[in-house]
Amino acid sequence: MTRQDFLKLSAAAALGGAAVSRAQEASQQVNPDLGFKDTPMEPGGLSWHVHDPDRPHPKQITPAAAPGGAPSDAMVLFDGKDLSKWCHRGRGANRNAVVDAAWKVGDGWFEVTPGNGDLLTREKFGDVQLHVEWTSPVPVTGNSQGRGNSGVLLMTRYEIQVLDMWDNVTYADGGAGGIYGQWPPLVTPARRAGEWNAYDIVFEAPKFDGEKLSKPAYFTVFYNGVVVHNRKESFGPMVYRQAAHYTPHPPEDSLMLQYHNNPVRYRNIWIRRLGGYDQA
Numbered sequence: 001m002t003r004q005d006f007l008k009l010s011a012a013a014a015l016g017g018a019a020v021s022r023a024q025e026a027s028q029q030v031n032p033d034l035g036f037k038d039t040p041m042e043p044g045g046l047s048w049h050v051h052d053p054d055r056p057h058p059k060q061i062t063p064a065a066a067p068g069g070a071p072s073d074a075m076v077l078f079d080g081k082d083l084s085k086w087c088h089r090g091r092g093a094n095r096n097a098v099v100d101a102a103w104k105v106g107d108g109w110f111e112v113t114p115g116n117g118d119l120l121t122r123e124k125f126g127d128v129q130l131h132v133e134w135t136s137p138v139p140v141t142g143n144s145q146g147r148g149n150s151g152v153l154l155m156t157r158y159e160i161q162v163l164d165m166w167d168n169v170t171y172a173d174g175g176a177g178g179i180y181g182q183w184p185p186l187v188t189p190a191r192r193a194g195e196w197n198a199y200d201i202v203f204e205a206p207k208f209d210g211e212k213l214s215k216p217a218y219f220t221v222f223y224n225g226v227v228v229h230n231r232k233e234s235f236g237p238m239v240y241r242q243a244a245h246y247t248p249h250p251p252e253d254s255l256m257l258q259y260h261n262n263p264v265r266y267r268n269i270w271i272r273r274l275g276g277y278d279q280a
């Protein structure tokens with residue numbers, strides 16, 4: 001329906017008959033540009049009419065100028081210059097200590113570096129959208145899980161595998177883009193070592209009711225623009241040679257990049273906390 005047709009119909013409805021109900025009368029006072037109050041209620045127990053003028057409008061944000069860039073409401077975790085948003089965990093008895101990030105930073109990228117283990121964000125997150133770019137080391141060395149291994153772990157636990165997949169054989173649930181040890185990616189849109197890959201991840205954090213899991217974690221993942229997980233349920237935190245299972249943890253935790261001996265590089269990392277619908 002064109003806007004003109006819509007306005008004509010609205011006007012016709014306004015003139016239609018003398019016996020206009022009070023509800024209709026009220027509806028005629030609403031500017032049709034802004035919506036309607038004489039429409040049915042939305043299904044699913046929602047408290048809004050269809051086209052309800054009182055429904056909160058989504059916040060307007062500015063998208064990035066180019067694909068892969070951070071929109072205006074994202075938190076940029078690495079802007080190409082420094083690792084001030086990141087840290088390491090202490091070792092041994094100092095495990096709860098926060099240690100300044102010590103991975104090597106180059107021109108627009110940083111590199112998995114020995115000595116301090118995994119890299120964690122100082123900020124903690126639950127439900128998020130995440131963009132991260134990575135590239136496997138050149139020259140290529142190692143095989144299977146020993147070739148360009150790192151990982152993007154949501155809440156320090158739920159891993160999307162990072163691995164050099166070019167001409168590299170490994171177990172299916174250990175490949176790049178996989179929910180490690182659980183679900184292989186639907187396809188493997190890999191690039192050669194030295195070329196940049198992008199992950200766009202939507203992660204729903206698990207929910208716990210005391211000791212009990214009330215909602216599992218879900219991953220939606222685009223790997224170089226190709227969907228490789230479509231709201232796929234995770235069985236629990238990443239484990240090696242074991243069946244994953246959930247144990248309760250806080251509703252927010254750090255994003256983690258895995259130290260796995262290989263000098264994988266990362267760049268252009270940003271994250272957005274995901275809110276719900278109809279938030280004023």
Ligand code: MG
Nearest residue numbers: 149150151162
């Ligand atoms: Mg890994």
